[in-house]
Amino acid sequence: MIINEGFKPKRKANEKLPPGQYEETGFPVLSLGPTPKIDLGEWRLVVDGLVEKELSWDWKEFAALPAEDVTKDIHCVTKWSKFDTKWRGVPLDHIMDLAGVSPEATHLIAHSYDGYSTNIPIEDIRAGGPGKAGSQAWVAYLYDGKPLEAEHGGPARLLVPHLYFWKSAKWLKRLEFVKGDKPGFWETRGYHNYGDPWKEQRYTND
Amino acid sequence: MSDTHIGSRNNPAKSEGAKWKEARVVSIGKAASNVMGIRFAVPGWPGHKAGQHVDVRLTAPGGYMAERSYSIANAPRDAGASGEPYDVELGVELLEDGEVSPYLWQLKPGDAIELRGPIGGHFIWDTAMPDPLVLVAGGAGMVPLMSMLRIHMDSLNGREAGREAVFIISLRTIDRLLYADELADMQKKDKDLKIVITLTENAPADWAGYSKRIDAEMFEKELGRLKGSMPDIYVCGPTKFVEAAAGLLVALGFNTHSIRTERFGG
Numbered sequence: 001m002i003i004n005e006g007f008k009p010k011r012k013a014n015e016k017l018p019p020g021q022y023e024e025t026g027f028p029v030l031s032l033g034p035t036p037k038i039d040l041g042e043w044r045l046v047v048d049g050l051v052e053k054e055l056s057w058d059w060k061e062f063a064a065l066p067a068e069d070v071t072k073d074i075h076c077v078t079k080w081s082k083f084d085t086k087w088r089g090v091p092l093d094h095i096m097d098l099a100g101v102s103p104e105a106t107h108l109i110a111h112s113y114d115g116y117s118t119n120i121p122i123e124d125i126r127a128g129g130p131g132k133a134g135s136q137a138w139v140a141y142l143y144d145g146k147p148l149e150a151e152h153g154g155p156a157r158l159l160v161p162h163l164y165f166w167k168s169a170k171w172l173k174r175l176e177f178v179k180g181d182k183p184g185f186w187e188t189r190g191y192h193n194y195g196d197p198w199k200e201q202r203y204t205n206d
Numbered sequence: 207m208s209d210t211h212i213g214s215r216n217n218p219a220k221s222e223g224a225k226w227k228e229a230r231v232v233s234i235g236k237a238a239s240n241v242m243g244i245r246f247a248v249p250g251w252p253g254h255k256a257g258q259h260v261d262v263r264l265t266a267p268g269g270y271m272a273e274r275s276y277s278i279a280n281a282p283r284d285a286g287a288s289g290e291p292y293d294v295e296l297g298v299e300l301l302e303d304g305e306v307s308p309y310l311w312q313l314k315p316g317d318a319i320e321l322r323g324p325i326g327g328h329f330i331w332d333t334a335m336p337d338p339l340v341l342v343a344g345g346a347g348m349v350p351l352m353s354m355l356r357i358h359m360d361s362l363n364g365r366e367a368g369r370e371a372v373f374i375i376s377l378r379t380i381d382r383l384l385y386a387d388e389l390a391d392m393q394k395k396d397k398d399l400k401i402v403i404t405l406t407e408n409a410p411a412d413w414a415g416y417s418k419r420i421d422a423e424m425f426e427k428e429l430g431r432l433k434g435s436m437p438d439i440y441v442c443g444p445t446k447f448v449e450a451a452a453g454l455l456v457a458l459g460f461n462t463h464s465i466r467t468e469r470f471g472g
């Protein structure tokens with residue numbers, strides 16, 4: 001390790017910050033290309049794969065599902081973290097119950113309107129996983145009490161705050177439940193397959 | 207455009223990327239009034255692709271660490287090509303109140319920092335990609351695009367043309383233009399390269415380029431003729447700039463999947 005003599009921290013160390021992260025008070029944007037603008041009249045969310053019942057909601061139907069208000073810290077792999085962000089979303093646990101996800105399913109593959117996809121193990125989206133009370137993941141559509149802006153993933157995005165934020169797919173279109181892992185967009189382009197910020201799992205071999 | 211030819215699976219650098227390496231400053235000097243060019247020798251550097259970045263880590267005497275990402279400006283082949291050998295060149299914009307950028311600005315030849323990389327498997331370009339090249343930069347967003355332009359120039363191999371390329375650069379003022387002399391030289395050597403500069407503040411009275419923010423009229427005029435030819439498009443800069451530019455490109459009719467973006471924050 002190199003000590004950089006003369007380097008003076010300007011930010012306070014904070015136990016809420018995972019390693020290598022800094023606190024951001026704005027809300028930066030990170031995505032692979034242009035921001036898709038999706039009309040609410042055309043929006044649909046599909047749930048399929050290893051399910052008893054395939055589901056497909058339009059916006060009205062989706063917004064009528066039971067939702068939760070949650071306050072979470074989020075961590076982007078580009079180094080910023082933002083504390084106490086406020087969201088409203090439908091718990092994935094509830095969606096999984098409605099669809100009757102098969103016990104065979106091991107992963108959720110989330111697909112987005114821009115062609116993006118990302119993979120998440122089922123135990124990371126089920127409520128009450130080991131040591132975790134309540135829901136762990138949501139399909140979020142309000143941010144700070146307002147409709148989620150397009151550049152932040154609106155109309156609706158995944159919210160999986162305990163993993164790096166690229167797992168929280170923007171512009172969500174389809175929730176596919178599969179048996180066996182299927183690395184997504186960033187996971188096949190040098191980024192870590194799981195992405196735990198507290199273990200600093202940023203890149204493939206971290 | 208499909209992404210199949212740029213997947214990280216064929217990135218030889220992948221496994222090396224995870225390790226922190228010692229990077230020693232070979233030379234340091236202004237690349238523009240607000241951007242410092244810093245060249246590092248990095249023992250064990252596996253090479254990189256144009257468009258990739260590194261993570262830099264600074265450790266204070268008390269053990270506090272800060273990490274930031276910086277794009278790579280040099281063509282992989284620059285290493286050792288002229289003068290003292292170096293592996294990685296960065297272009298770091300000074301944010302006065304920033305934590306990391308002011309420290310990087312005061313580095314001296316011989317100083318060492320830690321970095322790891324190369325990182326990134328999407329915002330990359332290779333001369334094997336056959337289509338025209340469109341680069342759009344806001345300020346220091348020029349850095350990774352310069353790496354692309356440099357490998358493009360190398361690939362010309364003395365020919366005066368070969369691939370249609372347009373580089374649109376938006377700057378507040380002309381003193382913020384990075385690599386000014388090198389760009390002028392490229393423009394002279396490559397008949398199929400068009401460098402378009404727009405200044406958003408205080409354009410000089412005799413300024414012949416644009417003096418406005420990027421807009422639909424400018425993009426239509428400079429890029430409209432490329433609509434039918436499926437260019438590969440790379441947009442880099444502050445978030446607001448990237449949002450604006452990518453939005454204009456989509457509105458102009460370019461395929462969303464041919465537009466790759468990198469946002470620096472801000």
Ligand SMILES: Cc1cc2nc3c(=O)[nH]c(=O)nc-3n(C[C@H](O)[C@H](O)[C@H](O)COP(=O)(O)OP(=O)(O)OC[C@H]3O[C@@H](n4cnc5c(N)ncnc54)[C@H](O)[C@@H]3O)c2cc1C
Pocket residue numbers: 010022024025026078259274275276277278297298299300301303304305306307308346349350444468469470471472
């Ligand atoms: C993939 C990637 C590549 C990058 N490549 C480069 C590069 O080639 N050259 C470069 O100079 N920077 C680059 N950046 C930005 C860089 O990582 C740092 O964010 C930047 O240098 C500021 O760090 P700092 O510690 O000096 O400032 P900080 O202590 O982090 O604080 C700066 C404050 O200003 C804001 N801020 C952050 N970035 C900017 C910005 N660009 N403009 C205006 N305000 C900002 C932040 O919100 C923050 O609150 C890149 C970022 C990413 C994610």
